[in-house]
Amino acid sequence: MSDSILRVVDNSIGQLPDDLPKDDVSKLRMELFRRLKKAARKAAKANGLLLYLPVQRVRSTLAPASFVISQVSGEGIGIQSNEVLGALAADRGNSEPVDVDGSQGTRIERVVPPAEDAEGSFSSRRIEYVLPLPDSPLPRWLTVTFSTVGDGDPDSDFTSALVDLFDAVMTTFRWSYA
Template sequence: MSLPEPPVESACAPSGFNIVPPPGWDTVPLRNGTSEAIQRIVGKSVAQLPAGFPKDDIPKARLRLTKELKQTVRQARKSHGLTLYLPVERMHGIIIPASFVASEPLAAPTGDVAPEAVLRDLARDAEDASVREVDGTAAVRTLRRLAADPDNGVEVPTWRVQYTVPIPHSVPAQWLTFSFSTLIAPDMGTEFAEILVELFDAVMTTFRWSYA
């Protein structure tokens, strides 16, 4: 995944990053090629419908999934998303209700200060935070458990994990965030949510900076 070209004085900054999504997941670029990615994912999902699924209902299923994906894309873009990662293969007959988003480069949240100070602030203000190493870069990992919010269309609780990663040698200082969320459906249970969180943590161990 490419990042915008850094200023001349930050020539040592990485030009992008690579990350390996879990098996059965796909990516949706949020700048270019979004429509094509949605069509591809919808096609995969329809192809996995059960053999007995009524043929007359397939167009409705396709339209519903397309609408849901477009809504997810809109939400990701509002959060300065660069790339959206989604499960596209069914597990025990269902699509996992989870996703994660890689952000565009963001300015340091508290102005032109040292990355270490920003990390300390993030860790101090979060209810569950820890410092993790991401390809040699110190990053902050936070975990939040959010209550259901029916007024905004969220009928069940959500777990959200975010990694905030400073871009090395960026001038001015910039950051990437990787935000994972999963719904806690009544038939899932906490253990399954914890497994998905562990899966995302495993994905972040595959993160590598790339240099032109």
């Protein structure tokens, strides 16, 4: 994990202006490494299988967003997929049924306030797709959770455009078994 984070940090630091003081570059490098490592640990703690962070700038703008893919197992708890989806929909915010490559799931959208210990943080807009794994002998779900602070306003056009882009990505999702 640390090697991947170091590659991302080195690539990002390489995009900084050459006239930036070396002390500032060192501080930025350490802060970026710390934040990325924290994001990776948080994703792993949430049973994250994959963490996607945009690291390339588009027209000099870096998208302040991420998404995590996790697998949740209901093994041994004796509940059905539709019960889980119904409970999530009732508990987590605005929800709607979705069909993702033939899997009937739930899309949940909410605004999450900044963490109390996070200085200078913004509320984030969070979109979560919860999908039962098709043909699984045990109750298992895949969650794909997108989060963005956008431009600092969870209801702005820019933030909504990032959410729309993520929803478009989810329309391309396909189940594949190796």
